Amino acid sequence: MFALKKNLSRYRFGMLTIAVTLLTSACAVAPGMRMQTSAAAAVNTTDSSQSVGENSQAAVSEKIDATAATPEIAITEVDAALISQLAQRRRQQQLELSQLLSGTPREYVVGAGDVLQIVVWDHPEFAAALGSSQIQSSARPGDPLAGFIVDQNGSLTFPYAGTLQVAGLRTDEIQQRLSITLGKYFVKPQVTVRMASYRAHQVYVDGEVHSPGALSVNDVPMTLYEALSRAGGFSDTADQSDLVLVRGGQSHRVNLTRLLEQGVSPSRLFLNPGDVLRVMPRDENGVYVMGEVNKPVSAVPRRTGVITLADALSQAGSVNASTADAAQMFVIRGSSTGTPQVFHLDGRSPVAMLLAKDFDLQPKDVVYVDGSGLVRFNRVLTLLMPLISSGLTAGVIAK
Numbered sequence: 216m217f218a219l220k221k222n223l224s225r226y227r228f229g230m231l232t233i234a235v236t237l238l239t240s241a242c243a244v245a246p247g248m249r250m251q252t253s254a255a256a257a258v259n260t261t262d263s264s265q266s267v268g269e270n271s272q273a274a275v276s277e278k279i280d281a282t283a284a285t286p287e288i289a290i291t292e293v294d295a296a297l298i299s300q301l302a303q304r305r306r307q308q309q310l311e312l313s314q315l316l317s318g319t320p321r322e323y324v325v326g327a328g329d330v331l332q333i334v335v336w337d338h339p340e341f342a343a344a345l346g347s348s349q350i351q352s353s354a355r356p357g358d359p360l361a362g363f364i365v366d367q368n369g370s371l372t373f374p375y376a377g378t379l380q381v382a383g384l385r386t387d388e389i390q391q392r393l394s395i396t397l398g399k400y401f402v403k404p405q406v407t408v409r410m411a412s413y414r415a416h417q418v419y420v421d422g423e424v425h426s427p428g429a430l431s432v433n434d435v436p437m438t439l440y441e442a443l444s445r446a447g448g449f450s451d452t453a454d455q456s457d458l459v460l461v462r463g464g465q466s467h468r469v470n471l472t473r474l475l476e477q478g479v480s481p482s483r484l485f486l487n488p489g490d491v492l493r494v495m496p497r498d499e500n501g502v503y504v505m506g507e508v509n510k511p512v513s514a515v516p517r518r519t520g521v522i523t524l525a526d527a528l529s530q531a532g533s534v535n536a537s538t539a540d541a542a543q544m545f546v547i548r549g550s551s552t553g554t555p556q557v558f559h560l561d562g563r564s565p566v567a568m569l570l571a572k573d574f575d576l577q578p579k580d581v582v583y584v585d586g587s588g589l590v591r592f593n594r595v596l597t598l599l600m601p602l603i604s605s606g607l608t609a610g611v612i613a614k
Contacts, residue, residue, distance in 0.1 A: 288555055288556070292558075292560075293546075293559060293560040293574055295570065301574075301575070302575075309473045312467055312469060313474060313477075316486075317484055317485065320436030321487065323410075323416070324384060325386065326369065326382055326415025327367045327382060329364075329413060329414055330410075330412035330414065331363045331365065331381075331409070331411060332361075332363075332409045333362070333406065333407070333408050334406070335397065336404075336406075337405070369382025371389070376393055390406050390408040416488030417429045417431055417489075418442055418486045418489070418490045419491045419492070420445075420446040421493055422459075422493040423449060423450045423452050423454070424443065424450060425447025426446050426447035430442060430445050432488050439492070453495075455518060456471065456473065456521060457495040457500055458494055458495070459495060461491040462487060470520070472519045497517075500579075502578070503579075503581045503582065504527050504528065505583055506584035506586070507534060507535045507585065507586045508539070509533060510531050510532040512530055512532075523571065523572050523576060524546060524570075524576060528584075534562070538587065540584075542562065543559075544560040544571075544584050545558065545582070546582055547582075547583060558574075
Protein backbone atom coordinates (compact mmCIF):
# COMPACT_ATOMS: atom_id res chain seq x y z
CA MET A 216 0.00 0.00 0.00
CA PHE A 217 2.85 2.36 0.89
CA ALA A 218 4.55 1.59 -2.44
CA LEU A 219 1.35 2.41 -4.35
CA LYS A 220 1.06 5.78 -2.63
CA LYS A 221 4.69 6.46 -3.34
CA ASN A 222 4.25 5.68 -7.05
CA LEU A 223 1.14 7.83 -7.17
CA SER A 224 3.04 10.75 -5.67
CA ARG A 225 5.80 10.31 -8.22
CA TYR A 226 3.23 10.21 -11.03
CA ARG A 227 1.59 13.40 -9.81
CA PHE A 228 4.96 15.10 -9.46
CA GLY A 229 5.94 14.03 -12.98
CA MET A 230 2.71 15.34 -14.46
CA LEU A 231 3.12 18.63 -12.60
CA THR A 232 6.70 18.97 -13.84
CA ILE A 233 5.66 18.36 -17.45
CA ALA A 234 2.81 20.87 -17.17
CA VAL A 235 5.03 23.57 -15.67
CA THR A 236 7.69 22.99 -18.33
CA LEU A 237 5.22 23.28 -21.18
CA LEU A 238 3.56 26.34 -19.70
CA THR A 239 6.84 28.18 -19.22
CA SER A 240 7.70 27.51 -22.87
CA ALA A 241 4.26 28.40 -24.18
CA CYS A 242 5.54 30.86 -26.73
CA ALA A 243 7.77 28.23 -28.30
CA VAL A 244 5.13 25.53 -28.67
CA ALA A 245 2.02 27.67 -29.25
CA PRO A 246 -0.03 26.52 -32.23
CA GLY A 247 -0.49 28.68 -35.33
CA MET A 248 1.81 31.09 -37.13
CA ARG A 249 4.28 33.36 -35.40
CA MET A 250 6.91 35.78 -36.68
CA GLN A 251 10.19 34.53 -35.20
CA THR A 252 12.61 37.44 -34.99
CA SER A 253 16.02 38.12 -33.52
CA ALA A 254 18.41 41.05 -33.24
CA ALA A 255 20.30 42.15 -36.34
CA ALA A 256 22.79 44.81 -37.32
CA ALA A 257 22.34 47.49 -39.94
CA VAL A 258 22.23 46.10 -43.46
CA ASN A 259 22.99 47.71 -46.79
CA THR A 260 20.04 47.46 -49.15
CA THR A 261 21.68 48.52 -52.37
CA ASP A 262 20.67 45.32 -54.16
CA SER A 263 18.08 46.09 -56.83
CA SER A 264 15.79 43.32 -55.66
CA GLN A 265 15.54 44.59 -52.08
CA SER A 266 16.54 48.23 -52.06
CA VAL A 267 14.10 50.94 -51.07
CA GLY A 268 16.03 53.73 -52.74
CA GLU A 269 19.06 54.37 -54.91
CA ASN A 270 22.14 53.31 -52.89
CA SER A 271 20.20 53.73 -49.65
CA GLN A 272 21.20 52.49 -46.20
CA ALA A 273 18.29 51.13 -44.15
CA ALA A 274 18.88 50.59 -40.45
CA VAL A 275 17.17 47.50 -39.11
CA SER A 276 17.10 46.26 -35.56
CA GLU A 277 15.62 42.82 -36.16
CA LYS A 278 15.61 40.01 -38.69
CA ILE A 279 13.38 37.08 -39.53
CA ASP A 280 15.05 33.86 -38.44
CA ALA A 281 15.93 31.41 -41.17
CA THR A 282 14.03 28.15 -41.44
CA ALA A 283 14.41 25.04 -43.56
CA ALA A 284 12.26 26.62 -46.28
CA THR A 285 13.00 30.36 -45.99
CA PRO A 286 16.21 32.41 -45.76
CA GLU A 287 17.13 34.89 -43.07
CA ILE A 288 15.43 38.19 -43.91
CA ALA A 289 16.18 41.63 -42.50
CA ILE A 290 13.23 43.64 -41.19
CA THR A 291 12.86 47.22 -42.37
CA GLU A 292 10.98 49.63 -40.12
CA VAL A 293 8.16 51.60 -41.74
CA ASP A 294 8.74 55.29 -41.14
CA ALA A 295 8.33 58.57 -42.99
CA ALA A 296 11.79 58.32 -44.55
CA LEU A 297 11.11 54.86 -45.97
CA ILE A 298 7.74 55.92 -47.42
CA SER A 299 9.42 58.92 -49.08
CA GLN A 300 12.15 56.71 -50.59
CA LEU A 301 9.64 54.21 -51.97
CA ALA A 302 7.50 57.00 -53.46
CA GLN A 303 10.54 58.60 -55.10
CA ARG A 304 11.58 55.28 -56.59
CA ARG A 305 8.10 54.72 -58.08
CA ARG A 306 8.08 58.24 -59.53
CA GLN A 307 11.46 57.68 -61.15
CA GLN A 308 10.34 54.41 -62.73
CA GLN A 309 7.22 55.98 -64.22
CA LEU A 310 9.15 59.00 -65.50
CA GLU A 311 11.57 56.71 -67.31
CA LEU A 312 8.64 54.85 -68.85
CA SER A 313 6.91 58.08 -69.88
CA GLN A 314 10.11 59.16 -71.63
CA LEU A 315 10.10 55.89 -73.55
CA LEU A 316 6.50 56.43 -74.71
CA SER A 317 6.65 60.16 -75.31
CA GLY A 318 9.29 60.07 -78.03
CA THR A 319 8.74 61.50 -81.50
CA PRO A 320 5.93 59.50 -83.15
CA ARG A 321 6.73 57.66 -86.34
CA GLU A 322 5.38 58.79 -89.68
CA TYR A 323 2.90 56.42 -91.25
CA VAL A 324 4.45 54.15 -93.88
CA VAL A 325 2.56 51.96 -96.31
CA GLY A 326 2.36 48.26 -95.55
CA ALA A 327 0.77 45.06 -96.80
CA GLY A 328 -3.02 45.33 -96.99
CA ASP A 329 -3.18 49.11 -97.33
CA VAL A 330 -5.34 50.52 -100.11
CA LEU A 331 -4.02 53.46 -102.16
CA GLN A 332 -5.96 55.92 -104.27
CA ILE A 333 -3.83 56.85 -107.29
CA VAL A 334 -4.88 59.51 -109.79
CA VAL A 335 -2.98 60.39 -112.98
CA TRP A 336 -4.42 63.69 -114.07
CA ASP A 337 -5.62 64.14 -117.68
CA HIS A 338 -5.44 60.37 -118.17
CA PRO A 339 -8.91 58.98 -117.33
CA GLU A 340 -8.00 55.63 -118.87
CA PHE A 341 -6.20 54.69 -115.64
CA ALA A 342 -9.56 54.66 -113.87
CA ALA A 343 -10.42 51.49 -115.78
CA ALA A 344 -7.68 49.68 -113.81
CA LEU A 345 -9.91 49.93 -110.74
CA GLY A 346 -12.90 48.26 -112.38
CA SER A 347 -16.47 48.94 -111.30
CA SER A 348 -15.53 48.87 -107.59
CA GLN A 349 -14.27 52.42 -107.96
CA ILE A 350 -17.79 53.80 -107.60
CA GLN A 351 -19.24 51.17 -105.33
CA SER A 352 -19.04 51.05 -101.57
CA SER A 353 -17.81 47.94 -99.82
CA ALA A 354 -20.47 45.29 -99.46
CA ARG A 355 -19.08 44.09 -96.13
CA PRO A 356 -17.14 45.90 -93.38
CA GLY A 357 -14.07 43.75 -93.97
CA ASP A 358 -13.90 44.41 -97.71
CA PRO A 359 -11.28 46.93 -98.89
CA LEU A 360 -12.33 50.23 -100.35
CA ALA A 361 -11.83 51.03 -104.00
CA GLY A 362 -8.20 51.52 -104.90
CA PHE A 363 -4.90 49.76 -105.47
CA ILE A 364 -4.17 47.17 -102.77
CA VAL A 365 -0.64 46.56 -101.54
CA ASP A 366 -0.15 42.80 -101.65
CA GLN A 367 1.32 40.62 -98.90
CA ASN A 368 4.79 41.02 -100.39
CA GLY A 369 4.56 44.79 -100.03
CA SER A 370 4.25 45.32 -103.79
CA LEU A 371 1.96 47.54 -105.83
CA THR A 372 0.99 46.84 -109.44
CA PHE A 373 0.09 49.84 -111.60
CA PRO A 374 -0.41 50.14 -115.37
CA TYR A 375 2.77 50.99 -117.29
CA ALA A 376 4.75 51.21 -114.05
CA GLY A 377 4.59 47.48 -113.47
CA THR A 378 5.28 46.13 -109.98
CA LEU A 379 6.82 48.48 -107.43
CA GLN A 380 8.02 47.64 -103.92
CA VAL A 381 6.22 50.19 -101.76
CA ALA A 382 6.14 48.67 -98.26
CA GLY A 383 7.91 50.96 -95.82
CA LEU A 384 7.47 54.07 -98.01
CA ARG A 385 5.44 57.20 -97.40
CA THR A 386 2.75 58.23 -99.89
CA ASP A 387 4.86 61.13 -101.15
CA GLU A 388 7.74 58.74 -101.84
CA ILE A 389 5.43 56.40 -103.78
CA GLN A 390 4.09 59.36 -105.71
CA GLN A 391 7.62 60.37 -106.69
CA ARG A 392 8.51 56.86 -107.86
CA LEU A 393 5.35 56.57 -109.95
CA SER A 394 5.98 59.97 -111.56
CA ILE A 395 9.51 58.92 -112.58
CA THR A 396 8.37 55.57 -113.95
CA LEU A 397 5.35 56.94 -115.86
CA GLY A 398 7.55 59.72 -117.21
CA LYS A 399 9.03 57.17 -119.60
CA TYR A 400 5.64 56.90 -121.33
CA PHE A 401 3.93 60.25 -120.70
CA VAL A 402 5.07 63.84 -120.76
CA LYS A 403 5.39 65.23 -117.25
CA PRO A 404 2.63 63.10 -115.71
CA GLN A 405 0.86 64.65 -112.72
CA VAL A 406 0.35 61.90 -110.14
CA THR A 407 -1.48 62.06 -106.80
CA VAL A 408 -1.21 59.24 -104.25
CA ARG A 409 -3.42 59.16 -101.15
CA MET A 410 -4.42 56.58 -98.58
CA ALA A 411 -7.85 55.09 -99.23
CA SER A 412 -7.84 52.58 -96.36
CA TYR A 413 -5.47 51.98 -93.42
CA ARG A 414 -5.22 48.25 -92.86
CA ALA A 415 -1.52 47.41 -92.49
CA HIS A 416 -0.73 48.56 -88.96
CA GLN A 417 -2.64 47.93 -85.76
CA VAL A 418 -2.33 48.04 -82.01
CA TYR A 419 -4.12 45.55 -79.79
CA VAL A 420 -6.00 46.40 -76.60
CA ASP A 421 -7.43 43.68 -74.39
CA GLY A 422 -8.18 42.92 -70.78
CA GLU A 423 -10.51 45.02 -68.65
CA VAL A 424 -11.91 47.38 -71.32
CA HIS A 425 -15.41 47.48 -72.76
CA SER A 426 -14.46 46.78 -76.39
CA PRO A 427 -11.19 44.82 -76.59
CA GLY A 428 -9.71 44.15 -80.01
CA ALA A 429 -7.44 45.43 -82.77
CA LEU A 430 -7.32 49.15 -83.53
CA SER A 431 -6.12 50.37 -86.91
CA VAL A 432 -3.33 52.94 -86.90
CA ASN A 433 -3.62 55.81 -89.38
CA ASP A 434 -1.51 58.80 -90.28
CA VAL A 435 -2.38 60.48 -86.97
CA PRO A 436 -0.13 58.93 -84.27
CA MET A 437 -2.13 56.86 -81.79
CA THR A 438 -1.74 57.84 -78.16
CA LEU A 439 -2.32 55.77 -75.05
CA TYR A 440 -5.41 57.84 -74.25
CA GLU A 441 -6.87 57.39 -77.73
CA ALA A 442 -6.31 53.63 -77.65
CA LEU A 443 -8.15 53.32 -74.33
CA SER A 444 -10.97 55.56 -75.57
CA ARG A 445 -11.42 53.61 -78.81
CA ALA A 446 -11.51 50.39 -76.76
CA GLY A 447 -14.50 51.73 -74.82
CA GLY A 448 -12.67 52.88 -71.72
CA PHE A 449 -11.98 51.00 -68.50
CA SER A 450 -14.46 48.47 -67.17
CA ASP A 451 -15.52 48.47 -63.53
CA THR A 452 -13.03 45.70 -62.72
CA ALA A 453 -10.02 47.42 -64.33
CA ASP A 454 -6.89 48.26 -62.37
CA GLN A 455 -5.91 51.66 -63.73
CA SER A 456 -2.49 51.39 -62.12
CA ASP A 457 -1.54 48.21 -63.94
CA LEU A 458 -1.42 48.46 -67.72
CA VAL A 459 0.98 46.06 -69.42
CA LEU A 460 2.52 47.35 -72.66
CA VAL A 461 4.30 44.76 -74.80
CA ARG A 462 6.69 46.32 -77.31
CA GLY A 463 9.57 44.72 -79.14
CA GLY A 464 9.40 41.55 -77.05
CA GLN A 465 9.58 43.44 -73.73
CA SER A 466 6.84 44.13 -71.20
CA HIS A 467 6.48 47.50 -69.48
CA ARG A 468 4.15 48.17 -66.53
CA VAL A 469 2.33 51.47 -66.94
CA ASN A 470 0.82 53.02 -63.83
CA LEU A 471 -1.69 55.47 -65.26
CA THR A 472 -2.67 56.72 -61.81
CA ARG A 473 0.91 57.70 -60.96
CA LEU A 474 1.47 59.32 -64.35
CA LEU A 475 -1.56 61.56 -63.86
CA GLU A 476 -0.37 62.46 -60.35
CA GLN A 477 2.97 63.50 -61.83
CA GLY A 478 1.32 65.68 -64.44
CA VAL A 479 2.07 63.38 -67.40
CA SER A 480 -0.78 63.46 -69.90
CA PRO A 481 -1.70 60.12 -71.53
CA SER A 482 -2.42 62.09 -74.71
CA ARG A 483 1.34 62.63 -75.07
CA LEU A 484 2.27 58.96 -74.79
CA PHE A 485 2.43 57.36 -78.23
CA LEU A 486 1.90 53.74 -79.23
CA ASN A 487 3.73 52.05 -82.09
CA PRO A 488 2.22 49.66 -84.65
CA GLY A 489 2.25 46.14 -83.25
CA ASP A 490 2.07 47.24 -79.60
CA VAL A 491 -0.11 45.17 -77.27
CA LEU A 492 -1.80 46.95 -74.37
CA ARG A 493 -3.43 44.83 -71.68
CA VAL A 494 -5.44 46.27 -68.79
CA MET A 495 -5.15 44.02 -65.76
CA PRO A 496 -8.09 43.25 -63.43
CA ARG A 497 -8.06 44.48 -59.84
CA ASP A 498 -8.80 41.07 -58.33
CA GLU A 499 -5.50 39.71 -59.69
CA ASN A 500 -3.57 42.44 -57.86
CA GLY A 501 -4.98 41.88 -54.40
CA VAL A 502 -3.03 41.51 -51.17
CA TYR A 503 -3.48 38.90 -48.46
CA VAL A 504 -4.35 39.98 -44.92
CA MET A 505 -4.00 37.31 -42.28
CA GLY A 506 -3.10 36.73 -38.65
CA GLU A 507 -4.93 38.37 -35.78
CA VAL A 508 -7.48 40.36 -37.77
CA ASN A 509 -11.24 40.19 -37.51
CA LYS A 510 -11.74 38.91 -41.05
CA PRO A 511 -8.76 37.44 -42.96
CA VAL A 512 -9.29 38.49 -46.55
CA SER A 513 -7.75 39.02 -49.96
CA ALA A 514 -7.98 42.82 -50.11
CA VAL A 515 -8.72 44.33 -53.53
CA PRO A 516 -7.30 47.70 -54.70
CA ARG A 517 -9.47 50.68 -55.48
CA ARG A 518 -10.34 51.49 -59.11
CA THR A 519 -7.24 53.64 -59.28
CA GLY A 520 -5.23 50.52 -58.42
CA VAL A 521 -3.99 52.00 -55.15
CA ILE A 522 -4.17 50.01 -51.92
CA THR A 523 -2.38 51.07 -48.77
CA LEU A 524 -1.68 49.18 -45.57
CA ALA A 525 -4.54 51.07 -43.91
CA ASP A 526 -6.90 50.08 -46.76
CA ALA A 527 -5.97 46.42 -46.39
CA LEU A 528 -6.50 46.42 -42.62
CA SER A 529 -9.82 48.20 -43.07
CA GLN A 530 -11.06 45.57 -45.52
CA ALA A 531 -10.04 42.90 -42.99
CA GLY A 532 -12.17 44.53 -40.31
CA SER A 533 -9.14 46.01 -38.51
CA VAL A 534 -6.95 44.13 -36.04
CA ASN A 535 -8.54 41.90 -33.42
CA ALA A 536 -8.47 43.96 -30.23
CA SER A 537 -8.60 40.81 -28.07
CA THR A 538 -5.84 38.73 -29.64
CA ALA A 539 -3.61 40.99 -31.78
CA ASP A 540 -0.28 42.47 -30.80
CA ALA A 541 -0.60 45.82 -32.59
CA ALA A 542 3.13 46.39 -32.19
CA GLN A 543 3.81 43.46 -34.53
CA MET A 544 2.37 44.35 -37.94
CA PHE A 545 4.36 43.02 -40.88
CA VAL A 546 4.22 43.39 -44.66
CA ILE A 547 5.93 40.52 -46.46
CA ARG A 548 6.87 41.29 -50.05
CA GLY A 549 7.97 38.33 -52.14
CA SER A 550 10.44 38.35 -55.00
CA SER A 551 10.99 35.63 -57.58
CA THR A 552 14.44 36.97 -58.45
CA GLY A 553 15.88 37.99 -55.09
CA THR A 554 15.48 37.98 -51.33
CA PRO A 555 11.99 38.78 -50.05
CA GLN A 556 11.46 41.96 -48.04
CA VAL A 557 9.78 42.31 -44.67
CA PHE A 558 8.51 45.65 -43.38
CA HIS A 559 7.47 46.22 -39.77
CA LEU A 560 5.05 48.78 -38.34
CA ASP A 561 4.43 49.39 -34.64
CA GLY A 562 0.71 50.13 -34.65
CA ARG A 563 0.09 50.48 -30.93
CA SER A 564 -0.61 54.18 -31.36
CA PRO A 565 -3.45 55.28 -33.67
CA VAL A 566 -1.01 57.87 -35.02
CA ALA A 567 0.80 54.98 -36.73
CA MET A 568 -2.15 54.74 -39.10
CA LEU A 569 -0.90 57.98 -40.67
CA LEU A 570 2.08 55.95 -41.86
CA ALA A 571 -0.14 53.00 -42.78
CA LYS A 572 -2.33 55.13 -45.06
CA ASP A 573 0.75 56.33 -46.97
CA PHE A 574 2.48 52.94 -47.22
CA ASP A 575 1.46 51.60 -50.64
CA LEU A 576 1.18 47.86 -51.01
CA GLN A 577 2.15 45.92 -54.11
CA PRO A 578 0.23 43.05 -55.73
CA LYS A 579 0.47 39.77 -53.81
CA ASP A 580 1.91 41.40 -50.67
CA VAL A 581 1.11 39.58 -47.42
CA VAL A 582 -0.02 41.63 -44.42
CA TYR A 583 0.43 39.68 -41.19
CA VAL A 584 -0.60 40.77 -37.69
CA ASP A 585 1.06 38.72 -34.96
CA GLY A 586 -0.72 37.54 -31.84
CA SER A 587 0.09 38.67 -28.31
CA GLY A 588 2.12 36.53 -25.92
CA LEU A 589 -0.85 36.11 -23.58
CA VAL A 590 -2.95 34.70 -26.42
CA ARG A 591 -0.27 32.13 -27.28
CA PHE A 592 -0.01 31.21 -23.59
CA ASN A 593 -3.79 30.76 -23.42
CA ARG A 594 -3.78 28.55 -26.53
CA VAL A 595 -1.11 26.29 -25.04
CA LEU A 596 -3.03 26.14 -21.80
CA THR A 597 -6.14 25.15 -23.72
CA LEU A 598 -4.24 22.28 -25.32
CA LEU A 599 -2.73 21.12 -22.02
CA MET A 600 -5.86 21.23 -19.90
CA PRO A 601 -7.29 17.93 -21.27
CA LEU A 602 -3.92 16.27 -20.63
CA ILE A 603 -3.69 17.60 -17.07
CA SER A 604 -7.31 16.70 -16.37
CA SER A 605 -6.77 13.17 -17.66
CA GLY A 606 -3.69 12.77 -15.46
CA LEU A 607 -5.47 13.95 -12.36
CA THR A 608 -8.45 11.70 -13.10
CA ALA A 609 -6.11 8.71 -13.51
CA GLY A 610 -4.47 9.56 -10.20
CA VAL A 611 -7.83 9.74 -8.42
CA ILE A 612 -8.88 6.42 -9.90
CA ALA A 613 -5.58 4.80 -8.90
CA LYS A 614 -6.00 6.11 -5.39
